[in-house]
Amino acid sequence: MSNQRFSRRQFLRGAAVVGAAVPFLQACGGPSPDSGSADAGADDAAPSMEKTSVRYAQVIGPLDKQVDMFNEQSDTVHVEFELVPWGEHADKLLIDVAAGTAPDLWFIGGPWWIQIKRKEVALPITEFLANDPDVVMDDFEFPADSDWGTVDGEIYGLPTNSVILRGLAYSEDRFEEAGLDLPNEDWTLADVAEVGPKLNRGDESFAITSPLLAADLYLTTIWQNGGQVINEDESKCLLDQPEAVEAIDQLVAWREFSMKPGADQALGEFPTAGGKIAMWPMVLADWDTWLKRTANDTTNQWMTFWPSTTNPPAVDVYAGSVHMEAIWSQSEKIDAAWEFFIWRAINQDSLDYQITLFPINYRMEATVKSAITNERQADFLTLHLPITGLSTGEYWGPSTTEILNAFRSEYELAILGEKTTQEAMDAATKAIDVILEDV
Template identity: 25%
Template sequence: MSGQRVTRRQILKLAGLGAAGGMLAACAPAQPAPTAPAAQAPAAGPTQYEQGEMKILLCCSGQDEIDLRAKWNTEFEQKYPGVKIIQEVPPPGTGYFEKLQTLIAAGTPPDLFDMWEGYVQPYAANGALLDLEPFIAGDPKIKRDDIVPAAITAGSWQDKIHAMLIGFMPGPVSLYYNPDHFAKAGVDLPSPDWKWDDVLNAAKSLTLDADGDGIPEQWGFSFGNWFVNHLYTVWSNGGDWFTPDSSKSTLTDPKTVEALQYWADLVTKHKVAPGSSAMQVLQSNEEAFKAGTLSMYLGNYWNVGEFKNISAFDWKAVLTPKANNGNRVWYMHTACWSISPPSKVKNAAWEYIREFVLDSVIEPLVPYIPSLRSMIDRFFDVPLHKELGYEPLRKLVTQPDVIRIPGAGEKFDKIQGMIQAEIDLVMNGQKTALEAMQAATPLVDAELARR
């Protein structure tokens, strides 16, 4: 993968100012115009589908991925005569969801678009996603029983699939490391059975501040200060964020607090991981790792693409470390498709989704565990995936309890912002984890209680 993949966090942080667009959208009819009866395809087609333009909106794809998709789109058009695909990718730095919301509000939603795990519920609850169950029920190639249970959960709202998963991956999935640093420091290489304390001990030996100015030239370890990592740490430590019915928060649960404090201590107490100020200088974890100023990085599957180009050292990766209690529970990243309810080419869109999923179109660039059980082996047989130590991830298919999406449903995006605001203070050393979670609890509970 030569093009840099834009991460979700970057997209969220750099989201463009959409107020003007929103104003314009506000002027437009809120409800899409009624759809005209679609022209039916000739009987020669694979199934009945509508002819016409099919608008696809993608989020945050690198140029190589866009090219790969465009090539596949051409093949699809040839296979489905009469369908004309118009693929749009907002430029980097543009807020994908601001763009999508504005298009929907303007009554001109794309027929087919990228969805994310945390957004399926709010969009479905607001009527912006088509119920895909009838399409799955009538599909000759995809059977509901074949879909991995965790994938059904992640793509569903009110027990009905509203987003069809292309695939999913645990987050953060890998501990990437620089073997040269380990060799120089005489530290044992990481193993898939490492626990958090093993990471801490190694990081202490790997963090180097030769000139003693308090700013290490080499950081032993780093992780992203965002909710994906915090979910992994808290869940792995046996804590949680909400009660099972999502009616109240459990932020002050001792295990939740302990996990957050442990990871904050890596920055503020042990000083083996860079805080926000140091990170600004390093630009990003990924850049620091590529530049050889970071020994270990707890990263995600998409990092593989950009790390492939590192020539200065032969990087390696093992699975995410376990909590000190021996448990490891991941957040579930997904890649999925949704269809707009007012689309005039719903059947063609579903055909597209099915073929896209079955062809594993983006697998060469972005590794996802397929959402269909029948395709699982294909993922684990890839030599690179073996090398990355993904084999134990097979259990995610049969043990969905070790990969989760958070509760709070359509309110999660707002609530995670409330919690993150307090966690930022913990990571800066301004508050203890307990103080921060005590401050966040009434705000989160009030939001959960609000109808």
């Protein structure tokens, strides 16, 4: 054992260090709900020249410019932009809400919105919308968006942008080389299957990206074929029914001429620019992404609607994601938050800026005409207008992520050829029925 002894001075120094560590550790815990900014509670305070500061969490980085524009224009409110990565935005919001430290305004992806919109996390805004003289409800152009934010007639949120519908992008060069007609809005999945083998060149370049698609495309395909994921009272899965199985089977067939599943990830974000893929799913009217994926629109590619299962489809419908924004129901600065919230959604400067990035849901058509001078860009942005009236939010059921995972794991077995589509959907149905029992 050491004979070393502490002197009183050494002891006091040590104690001081420990004492100093306590506030440090406290600081590491993050701000308390009411200590986030110097002017917290300013709404209740006497009139002041200081702006009320509100926090706005968003996953889309370029929207910080919208915040800058607002901060310049507003005399009373200052918005603090908090960029959150897409992959963790929902986790972070849940934890922040549970801890009582959520931002005053926040973005949330469609699948998570479905699961929280009934939990009183978002502020009901029907009255705010009705009483705001600047809001013209009819100028919200996409019916799916409005429905998405509503629970039992009460509106809880507004979409960040228009409903996200995916279309079929294609390389004109590849089709011309193969002597094939270009895809058009009348195309069916059978047309894709017909041209697929002619466009596929084995390991060199592929007819289409893998049959692993975004969830909204599975849903569009099932719904268009008259199928459903679950029944009306949400007690039974219907993926084993012939309409759903037949629809899914058409996608599974792509494995014969598509890039191997799992390989597209390694090609990075923009595999289509190099001409390795003749057809690929792409969000309609997302100009910013289009530029990135087509080397600034220099690769001779264009888009059309996602092919239906039959022409005409059994049900004329397109499923899309709707990402929402809402005001936290426990925010202490609701009026200030509302001021920015509605400005972002309907102010013409805000819309003019946002339309340069991706489609909006308020006065979309008029804004394209007034704000976009590039003719091709304007054509691109308005491509989806003919089908937006047919669009609806992507809904897999009450526990949407869990049901989707159950579907996807069996669908993957069908793609791998380890199960027939019918066997896979039978198994998915069984798994989803257990989930529905427990919701």
